[in-house]
Amino acid sequence: MRSITKIDLQYAHRFYKFQGEAQYLHGHTGLLTIEVEDSIEPGVNMVYPCNEIQKIAWDVLKNFDHALILREDDPLLPAILAVYEKQGIKNGAPSNKMKGEAFKTELATAYPDCRLVVTKETMTVEGMIKIVYSLLKDKLNIAKLTFTSGVNAASQEYQPVGTIDRCPLCGVTMVNGVCPKCGYKRK
Numbered sequence: 001m002r003s004i005t006k007i008d009l010q011y012a013h014r015f016y017k018f019q020g021e022a023q024y025l026h027g028h029t030g031l032l033t034i035e036v037e038d039s040i041e042p043g044v045n046m047v048y049p050c051n052e053i054q055k056i057a058w059d060v061l062k063n064f065d066h067a068l069i070l071r072e073d074d075p076l077l078p079a080i081l082a083v084y085e086k087q088g089i090k091n092g093a094p095s096n097k098m099k100g101e102a103f104k105t106e107l108a109t110a111y112p113d114c115r116l117v118v119t120k121e122t123m124t125v126e127g128m129i130k131i132v133y134s135l136l137k138d139k140l141n142i143a144k145l146t147f148t149s150g151v152n153a154a155s156q157e158y159q160p161v162g163t164i165d166r167c168p169l170c171g172v173t174m175v176n177g178v179c180p181k182c183g184y185k186r187k
């Protein structure tokens, strides 16, 4: 069975060199749907608590919220960093509090201090699904990701392998036989 949750992301981007309006800087509310597949954990009668899927995903995906997402070869990148530097906000600002954990993968690098994500490929809805999967695949049994942004939408199905050992009292992933949330120990 599947547990399904949704996350909103507000961001700015552009498709550098794309022959259409999207080559100009613009913004969206993107909607990500995460479907997690596993057995039902009998203690909680759930595959996985949806608010916990949201927490795991949000920890890293908040890097994309109220962020600018640019491809690594986009000349806007040095131009914007120069403005942020001059304004004194490149390395953070007191109001920039909702920061995700910095990450660097083959597909994207997050700079939470200046709310910027630099991508290897153009950040289309398809590109975002590839990035999200690479960030979450080791934390969740992802069966499907769907991302919509304006009129664009894409989805990809995956074949989850194995099952995650979950706490029978709160449903979250057990770490070495102990629940990190409620302290339950597997006998």
Ligand SMILES: [Zn+2]
Binding pocket: 013, 014, 022, 026, 027, 028, 149, 150
């Ligand atoms: Zn767009």
Ligand SMILES: [Zn+2]
Binding pocket: 167, 168, 169, 170, 171, 172, 179, 180, 181, 182, 183, 184
């Ligand atoms: Zn627990």
